[in-house]
Amino acid sequence: MNIVIFGPPGAGKGTQSNFIVQKFNLYQLSTGELLRKEINNKTQLGKQISSIINTGNLVSDEIVGNLIEKFITNKEYKNRLIFDGYPRNLPQARYLDTLLKRNNQKIDIALKLSVSLETIKKRIFERKNLEKRADDNEKIAIKRYETYENNIEPVINFYKQSDLLQVVNGEASISEISDEISGLIEGIKG
Ligand code: AMP
Numbered sequence: 001m002n003i004v005i006f007g008p009p010g011a012g013k014g015t016q017s018n019f020i021v022q023k024f025n026l027y028q029l030s031t032g033e034l035l036r037k038e039i040n041n042k043t044q045l046g047k048q049i050s051s052i053i054n055t056g057n058l059v060s061d062e063i064v065g066n067l068i069e070k071f072i073t074n075k076e077y078k079n080r081l082i083f084d085g086y087p088r089n090l091p092q093a094r095y096l097d098t099l100l101k102r103n104n105q106k107i108d109i110a111l112k113l114s115v116s117l118e119t120i121k122k123r124i125f126e127r128k129n130l131e132k133r134a135d136d137n138e139k140i141a142i143k144r145y146e147t148y149e150n151n152i153e154p155v156i157n158f159y160k161q162s163d164l165l166q167v168v169n170g171e172a173s174i175s176e177i178s179d180e181i182s183g184l185i186e187g188i189k190g
Helices: 011-023 031-040 043-055 063-070 088-100 116-131 139-159 174-189
Strands: 005-008 027-030 081-085 109-114 166-167
Touching: 005 011, 011 027, 011 109, 011 174, 027 031, 027 043, 027 063, 031 043, 031 063, 031 081, 031 109, 043 063, 063 081, 063 088, 088 139, 109 139, 109 174, 116 139, 139 166, 166 174
Parallel strands: 005 081, 005 109, 027 081, 109 166
Antiparallel strands: none
């Protein structure tokens, strides 16, 4: 089983992906984390993308596409990937579909966490104190939310059309959200 989870930055994708990974023995592929790793390791790629990430914009489809391809073609992760933060726009959704097909895989469910901008601001402020993420000040938080909103509608429609979309109320408590997601995943497992 492969899962896509998306929602605005700060919606709890990371927390919920973690939970799903433990419960269903999947592997979490967070493009944001992979990119931050490149920055922390001061790689060539890291230097290229740090200013983009710190302004709340998206890095190029090609860069993130290359990152996810490595995982999709790796047998160790076959049919056990949870895509956290990918796809972020329609070309990425299409690319993911193509890559998976080419490797005899597919997405089984697309989980959308819905959360208001007010809640996001509150959570990002709390997380800033915990993780010290450089891109998490309020102005950037709003920019990241807007970037998400501006690009995600076609992705939502893409998964709706394939009958894979499930909308989860991301305003609920962490355990309530986990319970709801569990039920949805159990549902597709039959
Ligand atoms: P995240 O941790 O998922 O919120 O990602 C942090 C930042 O990494 C985003 O604000 C983007 O700049 C970049 N990023 C992560 N995933 C993607 C993606 N799929 N496409 C483009 N940029 C991404």
